[in-house]
Amino acid sequence: MSDRADLLLISDFTIDNFAALLRKRSTLKVVAAPFDRVESVLLGHETQAWECEPEWAMVWTRPERAIPAFGRRCELQNVDIDEMLVEVDTFAARILNAAERVRAMFVASWSAPPTRRGLGLLDLKPAAGISAALHAMNFRLASALAASPRVYLLDAQRWILLAGSSAFSPKLWYMSKIPFALPVFQAAADDVLAAIAALRGAARKLVIVDLDDTLWGGIVGDDGWENLRLGGHDPIGEALVDFQRGLKCLARRGVLLGIVSKNDEQTALEAIRRHPEMVLREDDFVGWRINWGDKAQNIADLAAELNLGLQSIVFIDDHPHERARVQQALPEVLVPDWPKDKMLYRTALDALDCFDTPALTGEDRQRSEMYVAERRRRELRRTLPSAEEWLADLAIHVTIEPYGPGNAPRVTQLLNRTNQMNLRTRRMTAAELAEWVKPPRQAMWAFRVRDRFGDSGLCGVLGMETNGSRAKISDFVLSCRMIGRSIERLMLKLAVDTARKMGVRRVEAEYLPTAKNRPCLEFMAQCGFERSGNVFWWDTSAEYSAPSWLTVELGEPYGGS
Amino acid sequence: MTDRNAVEKAVLRAIATLNETMSEGEQIPLESAAPLTRLDSLAITNLLVAVEQSVQDTLHAEISMTDEQTLEVILSEERTPLRTVGTLVDYVSGLLDEARS
Numbered sequence: 001m002s003d004r005a006d007l008l009l010i011s012d013f014t015i016d017n018f019a020a021l022l023r024k025r026s027t028l029k030v031v032a033a034p035f036d037r038v039e040s041v042l043l044g045h046e047t048q049a050w051e052c053e054p055e056w057a058m059v060w061t062r063p064e065r066a067i068p069a070f071g072r073r074c075e076l077q078n079v080d081i082d083e084m085l086v087e088v089d090t091f092a093a094r095i096l097n098a099a100e101r102v103r104a105m106f107v108a109s110w111s112a113p114p115t116r117r118g119l120g121l122l123d124l125k126p127a128a129g130i131s132a133a134l135h136a137m138n139f140r141l142a143s144a145l146a147a148s149p150r151v152y153l154l155d156a157q158r159w160i161l162l163a164g165s166s167a168f169s170p171k172l173w174y175m176s177k178i179p180f181a182l183p184v185f186q187a188a189a190d191d192v193l194a195a196i197a198a199l200r201g202a203a204r205k206l207v208i209v210d211l212d213d214t215l216w217g218g219i220v221g222d223d224g225w226e227n228l229r230l231g232g233h234d235p236i237g238e239a240l241v242d243f244q245r246g247l248k249c250l251a252r253r254g255v256l257l258g259i260v261s262k263n264d265e266q267t268a269l270e271a272i273r274r275h276p277e278m279v280l281r282e283d284d285f286v287g288w289r290i291n292w293g294d295k296a297q298n299i300a301d302l303a304a305e306l307n308l309g310l311q312s313i314v315f316i317d318d319h320p321h322e323r324a325r326v327q328q329a330l331p332e333v334l335v336p337d338w339p340k341d342k343m344l345y346r347t348a349l350d351a352l353d354c355f356d357t358p359a360l361t362g363e364d365r366q367r368s369e370m371y372v373a374e375r376r377r378r379e380l381r382r383t384l385p386s387a388e389e390w391l392a393d394l395a396i397h398v399t400i401e402p403y404g405p406g407n408a409p410r411v412t413q414l415l416n417r418t419n420q421m422n423l424r425t426r427r428m429t430a431a432e433l434a435e436w437v438k439p440p441r442q443a444m445w446a447f448r449v450r451d452r453f454g455d456s457g458l459c460g461v462l463g464m465e466t467n468g469s470r471a472k473i474s475d476f477v478l479s480c481r482m483i484g485r486s487i488e489r490l491m492l493k494l495a496v497d498t499a500r501k502m503g504v505r506r507v508e509a510e511y512l513p514t515a516k517n518r519p520c521l522e523f524m525a526q527c528g529f530e531r532s533g534n535v536f537w538w539d540t541s542a543e544y545s546a547p548s549w550l551t552v553e554l555g556e557p558y559g560g561s
Numbered sequence: 562m563t564d565r566n567a568v569e570k571a572v573l574r575a576i577a578t579l580n581e582t583m584s585e586g587e588q589i590p591l592e593s594a595a596p597l598t599r600l601d602s603l604a605i606t607n608l609l610v611a612v613e614q615s616v617q618d619t620l621h622a623e624i625s626m627t628d629e630q631t632l633e634v635i636l637s638e639e640r641t642p643l644r645t646v647g648t649l650v651d652y653v654s655g656l657l658d659e660a661r662s
Contacts, residue, residue, distance in 0.1 A: 014603070016582075017582050017603075020581075020582040020584075021582060023584065024581065024582070024583075166614065171610050171627050172607075175606045175627060176606045182582070182611075
């Protein structure tokens with residue numbers, strides 16, 4: 001529908017400047033709901049506001065307007081904090097109700113002008129303080145919205161801090177009912193666009209760093225690892241340790257780390273292994289290219305080795321010429337401007353908004369370990385004569401479990417983040433997926449994989465819907481790390497076996513091409529299914545076999561994550 | 562006398578800020594002859610507040626574009642300085658001269 005909006009803004013102030021900024025920085029079609037009608041829009045009384053069928057919505061209100069009891073406390077009337085919290089609960093319930101209309105709803109937390117001193121010394125006393133009430137209200141709002149997979153509370157106070165002392169504009173407020181100066185809206189637009197990118201599965205997955213004067217101070221080949229600036233009683237050394245800690249935090253969020261550096265490999269690895277102040281060690285990096293070759297080529301090689309697209313990569317290098325070269329050769333790679341001053345490295349890293357994800361799963365926290373195990377598998381592959389022997393030697397064990405609350409976050413993440421081995425690239429929020437699996441004719445399974453090198457976690461998703469004599473594969477998604485381990489064949493076998501048990505004669509898999517899912521087409525073309533154009537099918541009267549080297553187990557219906 | 566070049570820089574900085582909120586086709590060119598006659602009321606408010614802020618940031622001077630008397634001039638058909646960027650620069654220079662006299 002051509003009139004459909006991407007983002008509906010619901011606000012109790014003039015939101016036009018914010019809408020204009022969002023339009024300017026993206027291709028989003030942004031629509032503003034009627035001014036200062038938040039309650040009736042959320043309750044659905046303003047039906048015309050929802051006629052644009054927005055994909056996303058954002059609610060941004062002023063606390064004194066949204067929570068009248070707080071407004072009275074701002075005027076120093078005697079208002080109990082519990083009265084405000086009851087109103088917060090009502091407000092949250094309306095948001096949760098309205099969120100059913102969209103894929104996801106963003107809510108700006110409440111903020112106050114930093115110039116407002118309230119009761120000064122007493123302002124954080126819960127009995128009367130304005131700041132105390134604001135903190136309590138935001139905490140209550142966050143708690144009330146936390147359980148919804150559709151609603152995300154955004155930290156507006158950060159936007160205020162970024163904008164500085166002139167964040168609130170009394171003149172714009174009195175003249176046009178705009179409370180904030182433009183820098184607040186700019187910071188908010190950055191966060192909202194990052195949130196939408198995250199929900200669309202566009203988060204970056206791999207940070208590749210240079211070594212000399214990036215991960216440590218100095219040139220390891222000239223100075224020796226003992227003389228590198230790292231840690232110690234030295235502001236630059238401390239700053240670089242802090243930068244490494246920042247990278248380690250990213251790894252704990254599920255972002256992979258790699259190295260591309262012009263150096264002698266053994267010299268550089270010795271520094272990583274032996275320098276006592278290194279926060280990051282060899283096993284924190286999923287791969288590296290340390291040689292004297294072209295960095296752009298090395299980045300492309302590393303991406304291919306890890307089965308990651310270039311659009312998943314961020315490259316950090318202190319040298320402007322190297323950054324320019326990579327940016328020019330590989331435009332899909334994000335190459336942020338990098339400060340000359342090493343004491344600003346951590347700040348620059350923390351400011352990157354390309355790693356946001358809508359959920360943090362157990363697999364995210366263990367992703368680096370999984371990729372390191374992957375490196376060891378590749379090393380084993382080089383010692384064995386055939387792929388079959390290698391796969392048998394890995395002792396792969398697969399657990400198949402139905403979709404359920406225990407695996408829903410990771411299943412949703414795989415559906416939204418996987419590009420290459422993805423038959424139909426169907427993107428869904430957790431809420432949409434929970435709805436989709438409700439009818440009995442639609443089902444979804446998750447595939448957990450482990451082998452003698454470790455647990456790779458939940459790696460595959462199969463969705464299927466039956467219609468009369470046909471079963472259609474709606475989702476066929478496998479983490480790029482698992483491509484080529486025959487898990488793909490096991491997934492098809494499950495589809496065929498399930499269809500046969502249900503008396504369905506034919507299983508169909510329609511390939512929907514994207515710019516990135518050609519590996520899926522290549523697999524489907526040689527998997528044994530019959531083919532007609534982009535539709536592949538199997539007659540269930542015949543067995544479909546999976547390789548004998550896979551050990552398969554059926555897991556609990558609602559297996560833990 | 563106020564340095565007109567410095568005032569022009571401050572005004573152009575404010576217009577660049579205003580352009581942040583305008584689509585490609587609506588943006589005001591950063592040149593003296595660029596017309597300011599098609600601004601809607603919200604854009605005028607944004608521009609006036611941005612000019613005040615820019616003058617304060619770059620010239621360390623305080624002017625008011627939004628008090629009743631100044632607004633009356635700005636919004637009048639005959640006397641408005643919102644004809645071109647150049648006429649706005651002249652007007653802001655006059656306000657600065659007044660403030661310093």
